[in-house]
Amino acid sequence: MEHLCSLGANNKKMTMLRESQIMKIHYITGVAAIFVVAVHIMMRIAIMPYGMSLEYENVIANYQNIPYIVLLESILVLVSIHGFNGLRVILLELRQSKKWEDGVTVLTIAAMIALIAYGTRTIIIVNGLGFE
Numbered sequence: 428m429e430h431l432c433s434l435g436a437n438n439k440k441m442t443m444l445r446e447s448q449i450m451k452i453h454y455i456t457g458v459a460a461i462f463v464v465a466v467h468i469m470m471r472i473a474i475m476p477y478g479m480s481l482e483y484e485n486v487i488a489n490y491q492n493i494p495y496i497v498l499l500e501s502i503l504v505l506v507s508i509h510g511f512n513g514l515r516v517i518l519l520e521l522r523q524s525k526k527w528e529d530g531v532t533v534l535t536i537a538a539m540i541a542l543i544a545y546g547t548r549t550i551i552i553v554n555g556l557g558f559e
Contacts, residue, residue: 449512456509463501470495490553503546511539 471480489495515535
């Protein structure tokens, strides 16, 4: 598991991270995600009843609350990194070649960035900062 994860670009290889470092990131994001999701659930329970928290006005108010925005964005980023890295590890077990590893790595990173960008877009739109 100590192989290097690298991306090819114009016949030049750029070494990124060792698999052991990637797995440390995977474990850290998993533990951090559990913590921020627990805080999110506790906030939902403490602030108002579940049914009320799903009402349109309350949802919009949540997206305009800066500490809550930071919490939601943290959940989005941590779960995306953890989830797409887990998918990457599973896909790497299917085939064992450098080309496959590079392709899977690039595609999972691109999908992760796209998901984070789309989720962040929701916060930006609700706060009237563009993209409507």
